[in-house]
Amino acid sequence: MKKVYIVLAGVFFVALATSVFAFGPGGTDMMGKCGFGIHRDGEMGPGHMGNGPKLDLSTEQLAAMKQIREKYRVDTEAMRNEFLQKKLELRKVYADPNASDAAILAKQKEVDALKQKMQAKMVQVRLEQRKIFTPEQLTKMGEAAQTFGNKKGRSKGFGSRGFGPGACGRM
DSSP: OHHHHHHHHHHHHHHHHHHHHHHOSOOOOTTSTTSSSBOTTSBBOSBTTBTOOBOOOOHHHHHHHHHHHHHHHHHHHHHHHHHHHHHHHHHHHHHOTTOOHHHHHHHHHHHHHHHHHHHHHHHHHHHHHHTTSOHHHHHHHHHHHHHHHTTTTOOSSSTTTTTSSSGGGOO
16 A cells, blocks of 8 residues: 555656646746747747847837836726636536527627727737837837748747747746
């Protein structure tokens, strides 16, 4: 019986260690190296622009970007909370054996409508951020978008992220 506990403990340890390595290094700082978009040091994150060029943003540009991000975060906080709540409600409706197709579709439409509103807000933020860039910085971003399409600089595995659970260990 003692051997069974030792084997189970070993299996548990290996499973835990494997999951830790799958998540990899990284923090939860949305403006750090792991997030999407423009970071504190003016480098593009791993979004649709790939790993991105160094844009060499000035101190004023970085401050303006931070201000825009903070305003977006504050403006969308209630919307994000509502979106998460609607997604949870949708899961509950799917799990309810008595739920009709119409109820599921109605809840899905609510989730989709909120998602569309959040995406529209993000487009507005990107348009505001775009006004901060110089023509040279916009050119660098355009070049990065072109190289993304032909997969230059991508690593092995699934796309540029490999097999882990998302950028920097976040889902």
